[in-house]
Structure formats: structure tokens, C-alpha cells
Amino acid sequence: MAYAAFRSIGAYAPEKILTNQELSEMVDTSDEWIVKRTGIKERRIAAKDETTSDMGVKAAALAIERSGIEKKDIDMLICATISPDYFCMPSTATIISSKLGLNNVTAFDISAACTGFVYILSIAKAFIEAGMKKNILIVGAEKLSAITDYTDRGTCILFGDGAGAAIISATEDKSEAIIDIHTGADGTFADLLMTPNGGSGSAHDSLDQEASSCFMQMKGNETFKVAVRTLTKDVVDILQTNNIKSEDINHFVPHQANYRIIKAVGDALAMKEEQVVLTVAKYGNTSGASIPMAINEVYESGDLKAGELMLLDAFGGGLTWGSALVPFSPLK
Numbered sequence: 468m469a470y471a472a473f474r475s476i477g478a479y480a481p482e483k484i485l486t487n488q489e490l491s492e493m494v495d496t497s498d499e500w501i502v503k504r505t506g507i508k509e510r511r512i513a514a515k516d517e518t519t520s521d522m523g524v525k526a527a528a529l530a531i532e533r534s535g536i537e538k539k540d541i542d543m544l545i546c547a548t549i550s551p552d553y554f555c556m557p558s559t560a561t562i563i564s565s566k567l568g569l570n571n572v573t574a575f576d577i578s579a580a581c582t583g584f585v586y587i588l589s590i591a592k593a594f595i596e597a598g599m600k601k602n603i604l605i606v607g608a609e610k611l612s613a614i615t616d617y618t619d620r621g622t623c624i625l626f627g628d629g630a631g632a633a634i635i636s637a638t639e640d641k642s643e644a645i646i647d648i649h650t651g652a653d654g655t656f657a658d659l660l661m662t663p664n665g666g667s668g669s670a671h672d673s674l675d676q677e678a679s680s681c682f683m684q685m686k687g688n689e690t691f692k693v694a695v696r697t698l699t700k701d702v703v704d705i706l707q708t709n710n711i712k713s714e715d716i717n718h719f720v721p722h723q724a725n726y727r728i729i730k731a732v733g734d735a736l737a738m739k740e741e742q743v744v745l746t747v748a749k750y751g752n753t754s755g756a757s758i759p760m761a762i763n764e765v766y767e768s769g770d771l772k773a774g775e776l777m778l779l780d781a782f783g784g785g786l787t788w789g790s791a792l793v794p795f796s797p798l799k
């Protein structure tokens with residue numbers, strides 16, 4: 468039987484930093500309010516001509532290089548994004564594949580908002596376990612600044628741009644395998660977080676009236692409550708199902724939406740501070756890119772060692788949610 472191993476990680480964050488102070492000059496807010504309610508201090512913003520695929524390519528190139536797997540052996544590319552280069556088609560995954568020179572891949576996007584990375588991880592696992600693919604590049608990439616209304620203080624303080632990518636490969640060694648992934652959705656909460664239209668490749672200024680139909684709209688407080696409830700249940704379930712205790716987790720990598728949500732879920736699981744990966748202060752919420760960007764921070768700090776167990780946990784528009792138990796299994 469083939470198992471799926473998480474081989475490598477890469478990420479990219481645009482250079483431009485948007486601080487809370489700068490936002491407080493744009494809308495009626497303050498650094499103090501944003502830090503207290505969200506934990507966010509700053510976020511990255513892509514250049515005007517920098518697309519979601521451009522950022523995805525940079526993250527993916529790093530993940531490929533670190534995996535030790537050759538480009539020609541990659542047979543599938545899945546991109547999780549809610550801010551694709553183009554609305555409908557072509558998919559951002561196909562654009563990334565051509566920019567990387569991956570000529571022999573199945574490529575497609577999925578839309579699961581902030582849960583996108585957990586969803587594409589589960590799809591990669593399933594394709595590998597079914598014996599259909601061997602080396603899958605998964606990319607979470609977002610140019611959320613293209614779909615953010617910078618006159619709405621309820622959303623514009625939260626979101627940022629960036630990308631993260633990983634290589635998932637077939638292995639026969641069960642000790643290297645992704646242990647389990649849970650995913651779920653409930654469309655009855657669809658109106659909590661919505662984006663009627665648009666894409667990061669659209670030639671619009673984000674304050675343009677015509678573009679306003681593509682902006683994210685969120686009922687923040689209601690979303691917050693459902694997020695804490697759902698995330699806590701989801702991680703408790705996946706740990707219990709697999710007979711794993713909180714203390715067995717080396718790195719708890721939650722979606723970086725809001726420090727208060729992360730703290731509530733971490734406390735419910737009795738996670739120690741040093742187990743919880745936090746990047747929300749410097750990148751804000753980068754939706755489908757947030758979990759791989761956070762894993763990359765741990766990797767680049769030298770703290771992610773071969774064999775260590777990660778617990779991933781995400782929640783987002785849809786509503787969607789998901790969790791995953793993932794050992795880090797680089798090729799030896």
C-alpha cells in the first residue's frame with residue numbers, strides 16, 4: 468500500500484508591510500484595538516502587478532528545492548485559493564504549473580477559503596493512497612488585498628497576502644505517513660463570509676465601485692463564535708479517533724485568523740505555549756496560505772525536525788473546517 472508523506476515546505480511573503488498605524492489612517496480604528504481583538508500587528512501586501520500565481524510560484528520553487536524531488540517527477544499540482552488570478556479560468560494551478568515548467572501534471576484549484584490547505588492536503592493524500600499519483604505539489608496562495616474593501620474596518624484589518632507550498636509523496640514506510648485528515652463543511656452558514664465576484668488578475672483599483680462586488684463581506688462576531696466551537700470539536704475528534712494526546716503534538720499549527728481564536732482552542736486542548744505556532748502578528752490572515760506559511764516559519768527557524776508531529780487545524784468561509792495529523796517526513 469502507498470502512504471502519503473509530507474516531504475517539504477516553502478513559503479513567500481511580499482515585501483510591502485501594511486501596519487496597524489497605516490490602517491488607522493485609512494479607517495476608524497487603532498493599533499490598540501486591532502492588537503487587543505486580533506493579535507495582528509502587520510500584514511504583507513503584494514505589489515500591484517504581483518498575482519496570486521506569482522507568489523505561489525515562489526513558495527512552490529522553495530518547496531520543490533527542499534524536497535529533493537525533481538520537477539519532472541511531480542505529477543499533480545493543486546492550488547487552494549479564494550483570490551485566483553482569474554475568475555473561473557484558467558485555474559491558478561495551471562498558471563503556476565506553466566511558470567514552474569511542470570509540463571506533465573494534472574492541475575486544478577479548489578475553493579475552501581481558510582481551510583483550503585487542509586482540503587488540498589486531504590486530496591493529495593487520497594490520490595497517493597489510491598496509487599494514482601506519486602509526487603504532488605500543493606500550494607495555498609492568496610492576494611486577499613485584491614478582494615478586500617479598505618473602507619470596511621471590520622475586514623480590512625484582518626487580511627494579508629502570501630503563499631505556502633508543500634510536496635506530498637508516496638512512501639511505503641507507514642511511519643512517514645500522514646496519519647489522518649478530517650474535513651467538513653456547512654453551507655447553511657454561507658452568509659457569514661461571502662465574496663460575490665472577482666479575482667486578483669482583474670484590472671481594478673480596490674476602491675473602484677465596479678470592483679466592490681468582489682470584496683469580502685463578513686459577519687465577524689458570529690463567525691468568531693462558530694469558529695471557536697467548530698475548531699475545538701474538530702481537533703478533539705481527530706486526536707481521540709487516533710488515540711493521540713495533546714502532549715504528543717510537537718507543533719500545533721492553527722489557521723492564523725485571530726489570536727483569541729487560537730488561544731481559546733489551544734487552551735481547550737491544554738496545549739503549552741511552546742507547542743502553538745503563531746504568525747498572526749506579522750502576516751494577519753492569509754486564508755489558504757496561512758497554515759503552510761506558519762509551517763515554513765517553524766521550518767526556517769530550525770525547529771521542525773524529521774519525525775515530529777504537526778496538528779493542523781483550519782476554519783473558513785463556506786463554512787468549511789478541517790484538521791490533520793501530519794508527521795514531517797523529509798527524504799533522508
Ligand code: ACO
Nearest residue numbers: 496500504580581620621687688690691724725754783784
Ligand atoms: N476598529 C475599531 N472598532 C471596530 C473595528 C475596528 N477595526 N471593527 C469593529 N469594530 C467595532 C464594532 O463596530 C463594534 O462596535 P459597537 O460595539 O459600537 O457596535 C465593536 O468594535 C465590537 O465589534 P465585534 O465585531 O463584536 O468585535 P469582535 O471582538 O468580534 O472582533 C473580529 C471582530 C476581529 C472581526 C472578530 O470577530 C473575528 O476575528 N472574527 C472571526 C474571523 C474569522 O475567523 N474568519 C474566518 C476565516 S476568514 C476566511 O475564511 C477568508
